[in-house]
Amino acid sequence: MKCIYIDKDEVLAYLNSKDRHIEGRSYEWEGEDVVHIHTAAQPHAFGCVAPAHWHKSSLPTKISTPGQYHIIITSDTEVKAYYVKDDLRLEECDVNFIPSREEMYSRSKGILEVDILSNKRVMIIGLGSFGSQIAIELAKAGVGEFALFDFDRVELHNLARHTCTIKDLGRLKTNAIKDAVIGKNKIAKVDLFPINITIHEDLMDEQVEKADLIICATDNNASRFYLTQCLLKHNKVALFGRAVTRAEGGDVFRYRPGGPCYNCLVGSRAHAMATEEITNRSQLPAYVSEEDAHAMIQVGLSSDIEPVCNLMVKLALVELSRGKKSGIESLETELDYDYYIWANRRERRHAVWAPFNNAKNQPTILKWYGARISKDENCPSCSAHAILDLGEELNTSPLENNYEGIVLDTEY
Numbered sequence: 001m002k003c004i005y006i007d008k009d010e011v012l013a014y015l016n017s018k019d020r021h022i023e024g025r026s027y028e029w030e031g032e033d034v035v036h037i038h039t040a041a042q043p044h045a046f047g048c049v050a051p052a053h054w055h056k057s058s059l060p061t062k063i064s065t066p067g068q069y070h071i072i073i074t075s076d077t078e079v080k081a082y083y084v085k086d087d088l089r090l091e092e093c094d095v096n097f098i099p100s101r102e103e104m105y106s107r108s109k110g111i112l113e114v115d116i117l118s119n120k121r122v123m124i125i126g127l128g129s130f131g132s133q134i135a136i137e138l139a140k141a142g143v144g145e146f147a148l149f150d151f152d153r154v155e156l157h158n159l160a161r162h163t164c165t166i167k168d169l170g171r172l173k174t175n176a177i178k179d180a181v182i183g184k185n186k187i188a189k190v191d192l193f194p195i196n197i198t199i200h201e202d203l204m205d206e207q208v209e210k211a212d213l214i215i216c217a218t219d220n221n222a223s224r225f226y227l228t229q230c231l232l233k234h235n236k237v238a239l240f241g242r243a244v245t246r247a248e249g250g251d252v253f254r255y256r257p258g259g260p261c262y263n264c265l266v267g268s269r270a271h272a273m274a275t276e277e278i279t280n281r282s283q284l285p286a287y288v289s290e291e292d293a294h295a296m297i298q299v300g301l302s303s304d305i306e307p308v309c310n311l312m313v314k315l316a317l318v319e320l321s322r323g324k325k326s327g328i329e330s331l332e333t334e335l336d337y338d339y340y341i342w343a344n345r346r347e348r349r350h351a352v353w354a355p356f357n358n359a360k361n362q363p364t365i366l367k368w369y370g371a372r373i374s375k376d377e378n379c380p381s382c383s384a385h386a387i388l389d390l391g392e393e394l395n396t397s398p399l400e401n402n403y404e405g406i407v408l409d410t411e412y
């Protein structure tokens with residue numbers, strides 16, 4: 001017996017329409033006897049497609065084409081489905097429902113954490129290995145609104161560490177991640193911005209104002225500095241996360257209004273931009289480093305990125321549910337650092353760290369360290385005498401040279 005899945009919202013919309021008969025689509029995975037039936041074509045669905053005829057009240061008297069489906073709907077709970085066999089005999093199918101919007105919001109069903117997160121809007125800049133995964137995790141947690149920024153397309157070199165798969169090759173990442181988000185939470189509102197943020201700064205400003213939380217998954221300082229200006233202007237919370245060279249480690253910075261800003265963290269903007277690990281980005285979006293784009297596949301690279309994504313998701317959920325009763329409220333008092341550091345391997349800036357098996361109280365790999373960042377009294381972004389000229393030189397970055405000047409407070 002074939003197993004049919006039908007979307008309750010489509011059933012309700014059809015019942016409320018004036019149409020007596022409509023021709024929808026069925027998507028069947030060959031040999032699995034599982035069929036998803038919709039009232040309209042699904043733009044990115046996979047599977048063998050055949051027409052599916054929707055009827056109110058009764059089957060047509062003449063059935064002449066094998067391989068098609070007929071759905072008979074008399075009420076939202078009275079739904080029957082038939083498959084037309086080769087000899088034109090009808091086989092009744094087992095009907096299952098994809099929950100309606102109302103059911104997904106219903107507290108008793110427990111499908112989504114609706115009370116806290118369904119009306120939260122998260123803006124994600126960059127849908128690379130970080131942004132894509134964070135979007136999907138937040139959708140799973142019940143976040144109801146997204147603004148996704150990325151003008152890049154899914155390419156072969158992305159696949160090893162990206163949530164997109166071979167079936168997404170060539171697609172805009174915004175569209176592919178929207179599908180993945182909707183796949184987890186079909187009622188999520190997802191606004192797409194397949195644009196270059198370094199050109200459309202005005203749009204970034206407008207969207208920052210609308211968002212409850214901003215996730216910056218770029219590794220381009222110009223965009224991070226501009227975002228910082230928007231955050232200061234609109235008093236918004238943001239998370240900046242990234243992996244450093246070849247994912248030997250990563251860090252996460254959280255900006256909260258009134259606290260130290262990204263500029264306080266990295267020191268001079270001119271210096272930070274001059275020392276970026278990027279040589280030529282003319283062909284690349286702001287959030288893809290040249291090195292990342294041309295990286296050879298490296299053993300474990302995706303798993304090196306994973307811990308940083310995971311902490312960003314946790315911090316995002318803490319920020320979005322702050323002050324509300326939730327399963328993670330105890331984290332509010334623990335995850336209260338401005339800056340978090342993770343090392344995967346004792347290389348480059350972590351080369352002087354202690355071995356994992358003999359660290360005693362010294363920093364070592366595969367543990368989180370929290371750090372408090374001082375607000376820079378002369379910060380060109382957030383101080384009282386902030387200067388908006390990106391060329392202003394103040395001091396060198398504490399992030400260089402083994403986080404000199406940053407006290408690693410806590411080990412997680």
Ligand SMILES: [Zn+2]
Nearest residue numbers: 261264379382
């Ligand atoms: Zn600052």
